[in-house]
Amino acid sequence: MQALVLDGVNQPLQLREVPTPTPGPGEVLIRLHAAALNHRDVWIQKGQYAGLKFPCILGSDGAGTVAEVGEGIDEKLRDQAVLVNPGMQWGDNPAAQAKDFQILGLPHDGTFAEYVCVPARYVHPLPDHLSFTQAAALPLGGVTAYRALLTRAHLQAGERVLVSGVGGGVALLALQMAVASGAEVWVTSSSADKIEQAKSLGAKGGINYQDENWPATLIKQANGGFDVIIDSAAGPGFNNLIDAASPGGRIVFYGATQGDIPEVPARKIFWKQLSILGSTMGTEQDFAGLLQFVSDKKLEPVIDKTFPLAEGEAALRHMDDGAQFGKIALQIIPD
Incomplete structure (x- = not known):
């Protein structure tokens, strides 16, 4: 062969x-x-x-x-x-x-x-x-997004979701799944074109993560913080996600393309009652759930x-x- x-x-x-x-x-x-x-x-x-x-x-x-x-x-x-x-x-x-x-x-x-x-x-x-x-x-991107969003974060219809670094396979599948679940979805990217393309898939809007103090700007645009945040970068920018999260929010990260988080603002995490969740791939049950979800919602x-x-x-x-x-x-x- x-x-x-x-x-x-x-x-x-x-x-x-x-x-x-x-x-x-x-x-x-x-x-x-x-x-x-x-x-x-x-x-x-x-x-x-x-x-x-x-x-x-x-x-x-x-x-x-x-x-x-x-x-x-x-x-x-x-x-x-x-x-x-x-x-x-x-x-x-x-x-x-x-x-x-x-x-x-x-x-x-x-x-x-x-x-x-x-x-x-x-x-x-x-x-x-x-x-x-x-x-x-x-398969790989789908089960990663499914587990992060639904198994780990327990996303509920009506919640506000932020997907960081939109454009990659996992991030886009997370966006599509969140929209199909009845969530209000926003995105970050360094590309205005990618934000516009994300909006064509159902995102409400987005912001350039290179902008100064972008969490405050995006919270104002979205009329509130985010119940669920899906991230693959970690690194120094992770603390911005803590600022963007609503009290009681869940931040799930499935990668660390920007490296380790240098300093964690512990007081913000406990005072806001945040859950910081790691996620990798998924179980056989997650994969079966992914296929059922994709079939039911006709996601492509x-x-x-x-x-x-x-x-x-x-x-x-x-x-x-x-x-x-x-x-x-x-x-x-x-x-």
Whole structure:
């Protein structure tokens, strides 16, 4: 099969002929129609991720059809249209992942290829209203947004939500899910164009997070603070989110692209009765809940740009530039 292979840190992806995997007991072989990128893939390429091994095939998100089934798997799965839950071996505790939790694409070969082998328990029927490319854009970002917003923050209809750094896949899916849940959603970005695009998806408005004292300005625009804040940056700007939160608010962060929080204003947190919540990926129950939510609300992930498999390295560089609005996909078989 054709696959994009990463041979080492800071090496470009190479399209190469590699052996097609064979499904073992309890596994299925998926013929991939589409895959999607995540920042995780860029960080692995740059050597900024734990457990590196080379050569490897990146890619956590993918959708396609079941080509072969391993021992113990119902033959009826063959030829079914499916997408993959990339979060594997969560463990028995729904509150936090186990030590052996893994994400598809490292250490096991991922979806930047014509075929991928995964345990059958992690494949799900394609939502009827989604194309293969749309479905491929959903799994990792979708389950991350779903868990942060609904499992961790327990979002309720009518609450006011702030999604920071809108434009990336998780942030946009969180925006779409919050709007579909009946929340009033606002966003931050350094791009006025991205704020306008977010408004076309249902956001009430937004503000440039580079503006001085933006929390006070945004609170005035929104006629109040925010019950739920979804963030992926952390870093020095996190304290602005504490200022933007309403008393009793919940701040959920699923990443730290701006690094650790240098100083935490403890008095503000306890006096405002805030909940600061970390979140990573999601359980199998979160993933099933995500698919049900997406099917019920007919949500469609935003696709920024689609590249052919052979241009996977260009797709990674496009993601690394940070200008995208939505998911970046790899087209392996045309929809």
